[in-house]
Amino acid sequence: MTTPQLTKNQSLVFDVLEKADGPLSAYTILDKLRDHGFRAPLQVYRALEKLLEYGVVHRLESINSFVACAHPGDDCHSHGIVAFAICESCGQVMEFHDHEVDHRLMAWVRGQKFKPEKTTIEIRGLCEACAA
Amino acid sequence: MTTPQLTKNQSLVFDVLEKADGPLSAYTILDKLRDHGFRAPLQVYRALEKLLEYGVVHRLESINSFVACAHPGDDCHSHGIVAFAICESCGQVMEFHDHEVDHRLMAWVRGQKFKPEKTTIEIRGLCEACAA
């Protein structure tokens, strides 16, 4: 997916996520953009919907939050499944990709005649700094 | 984790999940148990909390729902990471375990000095019947 020119709202939401040092909830994003005219959750959710579609933002299902893609050069949609390690203490997220994991999971579901559309891999725990 | 005797509420919630043919939300469980005296969400969430702790129920983060463990004989907590294939059309869930995936993910996070606590792997898509 090639990323088209972002609209004003999409740019605002993306900038907030890029500048943040961790994942943000939609309502946190909303609060950060009130000074820029945002008034309602839908303004955030609609922008997020597009940013997710373009692959420049990821949704973290296990914490109902959103994060800017850590590999803006690559195309996360093309290099297979994305996995996240999420620190439950400081909120830091590490994003990574592993073709072997991808291959194993896809082989299994294909064996079940299951047609995969979207895969979530999220590891919650403690980052090095917080585990010390 | 060995499973102690379930309390009345825990048994009611577990029975509902076992008899269901797919994952259920907490509020759906609540509705199914109103005839048995359930009146508030907390009655469901408190039972679920224990059932999750005992490993007899899993939470599906990507759809905010809960499902009875498909491998009641095994101990899902001891045989590594659990993965789910969730049909977005009919709601059917397949649960499986793969040590190779487990090892790859754990090796990666250990390399990052990350201490994993809980891992979510959920593949949404279409089951064989619904993809036809």
Add this chain to the structure above:
DNA sequence: ATCAATTGCGTTATGCTATAACGTGTGCAA
């Protein structure tokens, strides 16, 4: 037996997450 700690339970209220539904304006192509 008694006391304290733990656990489960019921209830009310609240907070957080997400979408439905309606209307407006703008740009572009038929």
Add this chain to the structure above:
DNA sequence: TTGCACACGTTATAGCATAACGCAATTGAT
């Protein structure tokens, strides 16, 4: 011009989860 697609704004509503309070039953020392 007309029709369509798309972004946007607003209000209202739906869906998911927990805080805080009090009470009852259980357990496990002392």
